[in-house]
Each structure stands twice: as structure tokens, then as C-alpha cells.
Amino acid sequence: MTDILSFFLETYESSRERFRNYLSTVQAKWSGAKPFQHKLQGDEDLTIDWIYSDATETNQKVFILTTGEHGVEGYVGSAMMQRFIEVHMPKLDPRNTGILLVHAINPWGMKHHRRGNRDNIDLNRTFLYNVHHDPAFNPEYDKIARFLNPGTKVTNLLLDNIGYTLQLFWHIALMGMNNFRYALLLGQYRHPKGLYYGGTERPEETQVIMDLYRQMMSSYEQILHLDMHTGYGPRYQMSLVNSALDKGSSDYFVKRFNYPLVVAATADEFYAIRGDMVDYEYALWQNEFPEKRFFATAFEFGTLGDTMYGLFQSPRVMIHENRAYWHGAKTKSLLARAKRGFEELFNPSASDWKEKAVKDADQAFEGILRAEGYIS
Numbered sequence: 001m002t003d004i005l006s007f008f009l010e011t012y013e014s015s016r017e018r019f020r021n022y023l024s025t026v027q028a029k030w031s032g033a034k035p036f037q038h039k040l041q042g043d044e045d046l047t048i049d050w051i052y053s054d055a056t057e058t059n060q061k062v063f064i065l066t067t068g069e070h071g072v073e074g075y076v077g078s079a080m081m082q083r084f085i086e087v088h089m090p091k092l093d094p095r096n097t098g099i100l101l102v103h104a105i106n107p108w109g110m111k112h113h114r115r116g117n118r119d120n121i122d123l124n125r126t127f128l129y130n131v132h133h134d135p136a137f138n139p140e141y142d143k144i145a146r147f148l149n150p151g152t153k154v155t156n157l158l159l160d161n162i163g164y165t166l167q168l169f170w171h172i173a174l175m176g177m178n179n180f181r182y183a184l185l186l187g188q189y190r191h192p193k194g195l196y197y198g199g200t201e202r203p204e205e206t207q208v209i210m211d212l213y214r215q216m217m218s219s220y221e222q223i224l225h226l227d228m229h230t231g232y233g234p235r236y237q238m239s240l241v242n243s244a245l246d247k248g249s250s251d252y253f254v255k256r257f258n259y260p261l262v263v264a265a266t267a268d269e270f271y272a273i274r275g276d277m278v279d280y281e282y283a284l285w286q287n288e289f290p291e292k293r294f295f296a297t298a299f300e301f302g303t304l305g306d307t308m309y310g311l312f313q314s315p316r317v318m319i320h321e322n323r324a325y326w327h328g329a330k331t332k333s334l335l336a337r338a339k340r341g342f343e344e345l346f347n348p349s350a351s352d353w354k355e356k357a358v359k360d361a362d363q364a365f366e367g368i369l370r371a372e373g374y375i376s
Ligand SMILES: [Zn+2]
Pocket: 069, 070, 073, 228, 229, 230, 231
């Protein structure tokens, strides 16, 4: 049996090297497959890497797999890429199917184990179709901005946790749970050191990826895209998170993909987002390529769980990490704890978690590829 645990690597560099080494495996099926890199601005050796090939006979359909839009989530994404290459890619038909594999959409975040890029930008709030990075968007975020980034050093975990809990209840009492979550997660373009910040203009990572999607939509009759994420939903059951712009109901997709948990990225079923990457593709498709067949979804590997505990812990862990990043911590051990908690939220260490995650991914890859006509 393959050693599943060895799929999960610990550094950006080792993951990137493994990815670059996939080229010969991809070329064994698609002789024309080529490696591509976009080097990010700045001195660090950070690249968005992808491998692409046309179909060997006719460009009828394309399969796209992307990872690491939220940097730190790229470690689980990279493991799923490894699994896809080993188990699922061999079943595709290169004669009519092109392939696009993307390693680390957000290489800075992956290398530094953060969600955002170097500018603290959550790339999944930057895929805006026909709208701008509007600083006035989501004014409700202002009410919780101070709570989310207190602007001071982490000094005492116990007191910080008590403070966090009291403030959380205070804000929920004032705003209501739904409005609180809505304001928190929707995205904001005004607080550069805050959470879910979308920046003031389109980041270079986003532009690179947008160009790739446009190229795929114009080259193929059918486009299927699966994007890897972690952090939300039940701990031991990966959720397929469909775009709010997809018309099919979650129940419909559960049957269609033979996969037990499908949700739509709406305020009711998941949470609402502005600038979501898959939403961008839906807008691109509906506005410019409506004659094509298109489906995209995200694999969300839950970590802390969707119980009350998980719902309250996730923002706490993110607030601590963000605060420690910007303002530091009084001791090294406080800093380490803030980082470790964050890592567990997006890149869990438990073996049983990793094994179940790969199992769920297998079921979803299989069900989706079959339903969309990529394997028979
Ligand atoms: Zn994510």
C-alpha cells in the first residue's frame, strides 16, 4: 500500500520540487506537456508553477487541478495533487483531454505558512469580475475590526482567550451570529492588517491565474476544475463547496457525484464571499463563454470541525496568529503556540486525519470525473 503519510510534505521547496518532477509522468501520457513558472516580484525564490498540455488529438475537454490559493493550505493540496497523479490521472484519455496542474497559487503564503500573500491579501477575495477593490465594501467589518486585530502584542494566552470569548459574545449579541459571520468572512478592502483582506488592486498571483482560466475557456469545449482548500466543515468529512453561482442544488450534486457532503458557498450553507476564485470562473463562463460546458468546485478539508467548538475556535486561532505576525508575542513560546494552533487549523498533523482526507478525495475525484465524462 502506498504510504499516504509521505504525501504530506513540510516545506514549500520540497513540495515544489516534487511537483516539478511530475513532468516526466505527465509527459508519459501527454508527450507535449511543458513546465511553466511565474516568478513573483521581489528577491525571494517564489514561483507559481504549472504543468500544461493540450490533448494529443483534439482539444475537447480540459481537467484543471489547483492548490495553495491560501498558502498554508497548499501542503494538503500538494498531497492531493500527489494522489491525483498516482491514482486518477492514469484514467484520463489524453487524446481528447488536456491537462493543467497548478502548484501553489500563493507561493509566499505556502512558504511562510500563512493564508494570505506577502501583502496579507487573501487571494480568494481578489477574483473580482467587473467590480473593483472597493474600500467601502462590507462596512460592517469596521465594527469588528478592532476585535479581529487588537493592534498589540500577544502577552498572555489565558487573558487573551478570556478577552476573546467575552468580546466574541458581545459582538454576537450586538450583531447576531449570522451578521457577525457574514461581516467576518465576506471580505474587506480597507484594513490591510485585518483578516480576509482583499487589497486595493489585483495582485499578480490573481492575474496569472485569471489568464490561465481564460486561456482554458477559449481553448476547450468542456472545462472541469477542482481547487483544494482546508479549514472549514466537519473534521472527518471533506466538503465539496460549490459556487453560489451554480444553479444545481446540493442534493442534486450528492447524487450526481456519489459523494455524501456537498454545500453551496452561500450564507445559508457555507458562507458568502466576494472575490471568490470559482465564482470568478462562473462569471467568466456565463458572460463570455456560455456555449461551453463548465463545472468547478472546491474540496474543503475540515479540520477543527463544525461543532460550536470549531466555529468559535477558528476565528480565535486566526486572530492570534495574525496578531502575533504583525505585533509579535511577549515570549517565543507564545509565538510558537500561536503558529502551531494556526497550522492545525489549515494543515493538521494527525495521521488518521490525513488518511481520511485522502480517502474522501479519492471518492470525490472518482465521482466527479465519472459524472463529467472524464473517465468511464
Ligand atoms: Zn482556502
